[in-house]
Amino acid sequence: MELTGAEILVHCLKDEGVEYVFGYPGGAVLYIYDALYQQQDVKHILVRHEQGATHAADGYARSTGKPGVVLVTSGPGATNAITGIATAYMDSIPMVIITGQVHTWAIGSDAFQEVDSVGITRPCVKHNFLVKDVKDLTATIKKAFYLATTGRPGPVVVDVPKDVTMQRAEYRYPEDIAIRSYNPVVKGHPGQIKKAVDLLLSAKRPMIYTGGGVIWSRAAESLTEFARSLGYPITNTLMGLGGYPATDRQFLGMLGMHGTYEANMAMHHCDVLIAIGARFDDRVVGKVEYFCPEAQIIHIDIDPSSISKSVKVHVPIVGDVDHVLKDMIRLLKEDLRKPDQTALAAWWDQISEWRAVNCLKYDRQSPLIKPQFVLEKLYEVTGGDAFITSDVGQHQMWAAQFYKFDKPYRWINSGGLGTMGFGLPAAMGAQLAHPNDVVACVTGEASIQMCIQELSTCRQYGLPIKIVNLNNRYMGMVRQWQEFFYEGRYAMSYMEALPDFVKLAEAYGHVGMSIEKPVDVEGALREAFKLKDRLVFLDFITDQTENVYPMIAQGKGHHEMHLSPERELA
Amino acid sequence: MRHIISILLENESGALSRVAGLFSARGYNIESLTVAPTEDPSLSRMTLVTRGSDDVIEQITKQLNKLVDVVKIMDLTEGPHLEREMMLIKLRAVGDGREELKRLVDIFRGHIIDVTASTYTVELTGTGDKLDAFIQAIGETKILETVRSGVSGIARGEKSLHL
Numbered sequence A: 001m002e003l004t005g006a007e008i009l010v011h012c013l014k015d016e017g018v019e020y021v022f023g024y025p026g027g028a029v030l031y032i033y034d035a036l037y038q039q040q041d042v043k044h045i046l047v048r049h050e051q052g053a054t055h056a057a058d059g060y061a062r063s064t065g066k067p068g069v070v071l072v073t074s075g076p077g078a079t080n081a082i083t084g085i086a087t088a089y090m091d092s093i094p095m096v097i098i099t100g101q102v103h104t105w106a107i108g109s110d111a112f113q114e115v116d117s118v119g120i121t122r123p124c125v126k127h128n129f130l131v132k133d134v135k136d137l138t139a140t141i142k143k144a145f146y147l148a149t150t151g152r153p154g155p156v157v158v159d160v161p162k163d164v165t166m167q168r169a170e171y172r173y174p175e176d177i178a179i180r181s182y183n184p185v186v187k188g189h190p191g192q193i194k195k196a197v198d199l200l201l202s203a204k205r206p207m208i209y210t211g212g213g214v215i216w217s218r219a220a221e222s223l224t225e226f227a228r229s230l231g232y233p234i235t236n237t238l239m240g241l242g243g244y245p246a247t248d249r250q251f252l253g254m255l256g257m258h259g260t261y262e263a264n265m266a267m268h269h270c271d272v273l274i275a276i277g278a279r280f281d282d283r284v285v286g287k288v289e290y291f292c293p294e295a296q297i298i299h300i301d302i303d304p305s306s307i308s309k310s311v312k313v314h315v316p317i318v319g320d321v322d323h324v325l326k327d328m329i330r331l332l333k334e335d336l337r338k339p340d341q342t343a344l345a346a347w348w349d350q351i352s353e354w355r356a357v358n359c360l361k362y363d364r365q366s367p368l369i370k371p372q373f374v375l376e377k378l379y380e381v382t383g384g385d386a387f388i389t390s391d392v393g394q395h396q397m398w399a400a401q402f403y404k405f406d407k408p409y410r411w412i413n414s415g416g417l418g419t420m421g422f423g424l425p426a427a428m429g430a431q432l433a434h435p436n437d438v439v440a441c442v443t444g445e446a447s448i449q450m451c452i453q454e455l456s457t458c459r460q461y462g463l464p465i466k467i468v469n470l471n472n473r474y475m476g477m478v479r480q481w482q483e484f485f486y487e488g489r490y491a492m493s494y495m496e497a498l499p500d501f502v503k504l505a506e507a508y509g510h511v512g513m514s515i516e517k518p519v520d521v522e523g524a525l526r527e528a529f530k531l532k533d534r535l536v537f538l539d540f541i542t543d544q545t546e547n548v549y550p551m552i553a554q555g556k557g558h559h560e561m562h563l564s565p566e567r568e569l570a
Numbered sequence B: 001m002r003h004i005i006s007i008l009l010e011n012e013s014g015a016l017s018r019v020a021g022l023f024s025a026r027g028y029n030i031e032s033l034t035v036a037p038t039e040d041p042s043l044s045r046m047t048l049v050t051r052g053s054d055d056v057i058e059q060i061t062k063q064l065n066k067l068v069d070v071v072k073i074m075d076l077t078e079g080p081h082l083e084r085e086m087m088l089i090k091l092r093a094v095g096d097g098r099e100e101l102k103r104l105v106d107i108f109r110g111h112i113i114d115v116t117a118s119t120y121t122v123e124l125t126g127t128g129d130k131l132d133a134f135i136q137a138i139g140e141t142k143i144l145e146t147v148r149s150g151v152s153g154i155a156r157g158e159k160s161l162h163l
């Protein structure tokens, strides 16, 4: 049948199974909005700023594993979306972003609201397209979803000029699409997998280190089976939390700059390391020269360019993580050799000693609210089963340390780009995707103000998110670095003239609560989570001086952790 | 080390800027870059000369392969290969110097393709080294203008880069 470009676009979304489009209208996309208006299948969520749209689509994607979809207008609509696109790119999140563009005949003329969206987004997308002819629209959208969701996922931008949305063409959505230059590997090389299994079985001090690739490959189950069958210790990156049950005995917590003592020490002393869907980020590795000095390293990743990028590995395996893990599990089952139990027992004894250091200990006697305490209570009150989004700063690290994620897709944060303002809109996406589940946004008084306008969106769509604001009146993470590395010169990190968050929440039609004493923390959380159909803004007035420990300073090795000023290790 | 990387690229607008953007964003250097369509109009062939340690070159090839517009790549320097570069060079040619210049052009197997009373324009093809040597031999003072095409390369023998 013959349809307009705008109608074709909406049909494509429907045929892709898109539930929600997060967006904001403007001149260049009015035909598309008109087409959206005339149907019910694809629901549009109106945000208050295009950054919010991208983060919301991102939160939808991270909480479901499905692609998030964004629609913004040309010019400022597109530029406002950049932060969210870059955020998704850094964390390999599948998204399709449709940007309006001026008429094809006006492109390049500095027309009203013209910006070179393809040029501007190029360094922060997996791929992008400018659709110049309505006849190409369907295939382009199909390609966009295919690229966004396969291989190493990522955001794909489709720039659609206004006249393309007006012109008519025949519509038939293709079943399949092939791109001759794009063939992501799925199966790992059998020889390499065999080598990896040999190495794993020869280990005396093995260690498993996994990242976001486990989540995106839907490999959490396989990973759990793999790790349990071997009985080896396992750590997750910030992006990999939930890939392995955090309450399991084999789990050593997160690793890296603010990882646990036991995880980092086990990394430093292991003799065989298997990295699974993780990319050896600098916040994880610390100083490359000191990284796992005694280890033979196996690395499974779908992206060949992630392998040996910063750390040289001995057994690289390019392939889909779940696929490769399943192959390994099969080989391990068939193998008559078993892990060296004596060596493994000694290794676990050593790890228990490191664990006994209790590196996440904090002062429970304090008359002030300790942020860690709030997160422990949040974990208890939500039964450990909430979708937790976070912003960026100390609160993010405490959430990662203290909320024990047993399942994938529950922990939603901007790890790679570290985007303040991510938390609230991401929570909107997660809540829309999971209307009957508990969604909480852990944030700080600085971060929350970066996308605070989305409280209005939450009101419009009745999203009962719980905002846990750890209000320390500081950009805490900045203050911490200034305390450690700039002799306490707190340049611009003190948050003055803060709004009354309770009144602010109320002004947007939500419930606000202010909590100032430790004894009130649990009660307030329980009360808030009882309000199942309301957004509650919990403003916890916390200890201003609390720092995130343990910590590896930039440029140090895993064995050079700081516990806290009071309890330095020899 | 110097590497010559051959790339088959989708002949689409924006493809070139993706390659160039990758190099600038990741801080890789480009010594020269040539690109033109092939006998298959949907494909362009690019020859890129870069320098870097083995690790850097490995990353470059991996990152290039990751670009959706890149169909296939080959590092020519990994095997026997031919490289050629074309240069157009305009020389000040007056008085006695004219004969001398002409002899030099002949030695280098160049062609004088445009002549005026005071200039020669010379076309010269060869490896980059040969072109450098010619420039040296002429001497800076006589050179009015140089245009170099950048290196084109191809593998020797049966080996070829095609779909």
Ligand SMILES: Cc1ncc(C[n+]2csc(CCOP(=O)(O)OP(=O)(O)O)c2C)c(N)n1
Binding pocket: A391, A392, A393, A394, A395, A396, A418, A419, A420, A421, A443, A444, A445, A446, A447, A448, A470, A472, A474, A475, A476, A477, A478
């Ligand atoms: C958009 C953006 N701007 C600046 C930064 C740098 N930055 C990192 S953490 C931080 C402070 C965050 O303060 P707050 O949200 O109050 O959280 P806290 O660290 O106090 O828990 C800043 C400014 C950033 N990550 N993102």
